[in-house]
Amino acid sequence: MVGDALASSPGGYLLVLAVLVPVIGMLAMPVMGLLRVRHAASLAFATIAVGVAVVGAVGWRVVGSGEALVYGIGGWSPPLGLALRADGLSAVMMAMAALVIALVALYARPQFAAAETAPGGRRAFGFWALLMGLWSALNLAFVGEDLFNLFVALELLTFAAVPLVCLDGTAATLEAALRYLVFALVGSVLYLLGVAVLYARYGTLDIGLLHELAYPDFATHAAIALMIGGLMAKAALFPLHLWLPPAHAGAPAPASAVLSALVVKAPFFIIVRLWFDVLPGASHEAAARALAMLGAAAILVCSVVALRQARLKLMIAYSTVAQVGYLFLMFQLTIEPGVPAWATIGWTGGMLQLVSHALAKAAMFLAAGLIAEALGHDRIDELAGAGRAVPVSLFAFGLAGLSLMGLPPSGGFIAKLLLLSAATLSGAWWIAVVISVGGLLAAAYVTRVLKRAMAPPPEGIVTSPVARSRELAALALALCAVALGLVPLQPFDLLAIGRAGVALP
Amino acid sequence: MSGPLLYGLAAAALIGLGLHGVLAHAAPLRRVLAFNLVGAGVFLLFGVGARRGAAAGLPGDPVPQALVITGIVVAFAATALAMALIRRLAILRAAAAGTPEEGAAPAAAPPRETR
Known part of the structure; x- marks a missing residue:
């Protein structure tokens, strides 16, 4: 293209591809249906392969150049045109989305394999088409400017x-x-x-x-x-x-x-x-404190509510609300006089919490799905025997639980440690207390499930087998959440790429 | 009273009425209608911004019109999705009327029409 040198950086078209590839996959599904080729799942996998490659290329460019990737749509710069922009943070978000979607798709393949004309086929078609639409919307939200x-x-x-x-x-x-x-x-x-x-x-x-x-x-x-x-x-x-x-x-x-x-x-x-x-x-202490207080309330109230749930999936859902609360602590913890927010440990801690929760929670829901399939229900009080029936899933559940509790080694541990240090350093002792109590409550609701599930199975229990590949998908996500625990304990340069006022090495 | 001020006040009134409707009514259909009322108020506000020429100092700014058209399409799609859900729910409830609370039998559910 001519004349877009100012608007776009080399390789900026990758951002357009990241948004468009899943949409093309989604639109191809009904078209292929008209041509009597009904393989929504295969199309989704082809799309995911291309999409993951695009996201990988975006990450490669951003990390390689140390600068944000920019694309001015149609060669027009703002304010006349629309820009797409991926800085280090956006690239991390896109990579997280691609990883979760790819592994969830591997997990879902046997579950939503029915051809469109078969019973349940409409459901399967809906799942794959919606998954692709969702991915496109996520990428757009991460790169939209x-x-x-x-x-x-x-x-x-x-x-x-x-x-x-x-x-x-x-x-x-x-x-x-x-x-x-x-x-x-x-x-x-x-x-x-x-x-x-x-x-x-x-x-x-x-x-x-x-x-x-x-x-x-x-x-x-x-x-x-x-x-x-x-x-x-x-x-x-x-x-x-x-x-x-x-x-x-x-x-x-x-x-x-x-x-x-x-x-x-x-x-x-x-x-x-x-x-x-x-x-x-400059700073918005009152508003930041209000958001942090809501986050703290979410952690305390919803962790207790999670502890009292009778159904496994509801417990995990309440745990999501509690973990989202940790994210909102970040606004209070990034206020450091004279330091840009993205050079603080609160920033790194918040973003690490976001990514590690995404991986751990996806693993947990997938594992819970397999436990429910093997036992035929997800009532926590009657989970005995799950450890015998689906050991790999239960292991994945436990590993993901480590990250939610904030125990080492896991991404959640590093994230919560960084948030805790930021809270202590800035003198926000009440946040430090909430983070600690939240970790204890998470430990309580995760071990409650593990304890029941590890119990010896009762007489005459009937379990149905689940595919090993699906268990491994859940385990892979949990292992990724654990692997995040290996990042160094300091403001993370990748998350500051494309943001002013930070000297990169 | 100038034109933009009048329209601005009308937009604020529509948004207020709509928000009250969304919060005060329990019936989903009323909530969706109230959401559309809020949407109408917001679109009117975009129009007021355009009439004032925004910050560009023009007598009329075309950009908000383009935004409003997109906004209307989005609101229409949202309303259609909500209507499909409400209709499906009404059909299921009518079918379940007289029988006790439906158990955990997702396999027996009829094909959905929510896309």
Whole structure:
């Protein structure tokens, strides 16, 4: 292309591919159906192979050049055009999404293998098509640089996630999906209201330009507060989490894994963009403290509620709300005078918590799905015998549990240790207490399951076998969460690529 | 009272009414209608921003119109999805009426129509 030297960096087209490849895969599914080739799963795997390669190339470029990858769509720079941009943080998010989606797809293949004409085929087709749509929306949310573009990404994400919730088609899951949809729609309309106010104020919606233009006044603060409020509902921050447990617990296991691991992270990621890249003014202690307090309440209340659940999947879903609470502690813990937020250990801790929770929670939901399939139910009190029937799944569950508790060696351990140190160093002792208590509560609800499941099976228990490949997919995710524990304990350079004020080695 | 101010107040009123509707009503259909009311208010606000020429100093700004058109399409899609869910739920409830709470038998569920 000519004339886009200013707008795009070499290889910037990769960002477009990252968004478009899953959409092409999704659209190819009904077209192939018309041609009487009904292999949604095979198409999904081909798409995933290409998509993973694209995301790998994006990561390679970003790490190799140490700079953000930028693409101006159509060769136009903002404010006339839309930009896509992947800095170190976006590249990490995209890699996380690609890894989770690829392993979830491997897990889901036997479950959703039916051809479209066979019984259950419609469900299988829906799963693969929605998974691809969801992936595209996630990538767009991670690379979008225009606030309205991000709104579209969030809506696409909702439209893919809501039907995944009610894939079973029962009245209970439909109700959960409907409640999720109402929460998500109110959240996005509040976000859009903030976008309208920002546009009327500054005449642009490009995050990079807003970063330079925005100044602290009432309209700007009100707009950003509306947007963050709306996104909080989508990210299920306490007390706006009521939709999450029934929705995530009712979905089929692979769908739950993607919803809990990735879908709630996209609105949180956009909150991070708004907070650190758009919000003008130096520090916002009062607002940061308010968000951290909501996060702390989420950790304490929802961990206790998780402990009291009778069903395994509901317990894991409440644990998601608690773990999302840790993410919101970050806003308080990145305030360090004279240091850019992304050079603090609070920033690294928060982002590491995001990624390690995604991997661990996906592993946990997949393992729980296999336990439920082997035993025919997921009542925690009657789990005895699961250790004998599906040992690998239970092992994966336990490894993922390590990360949630924050025990070494795991990504969750490093993340919580960094957050804890940041809290202690900044004198926010109450956050340190909450992190510690939250870890203990997580240990309680994970060991409660492990203890029951390791018990000797009762007389006459009938278990059904599950495919070993599916157990290994869950185990691989859990091992990735553990492997994150090997990153060094310091502000992580990769997460600061493309952000001003940080000297890279 | 100037035109933009009048429209701005109308937008605020629509958003307020809609938000009240979403929060106060339990019936899903009413909530979805109320959501559309909020949406109408937000789109009107985009129009007000365009009339003021935004920050560009123009007599009228075309960009918000493009945003509103996209927004309307998105709101329409959201409403359609919500309607499909509500309809499916009503059919299932009608079928289950008279019988006790349906058990854990997802295999017996009829094909869904939510896509």
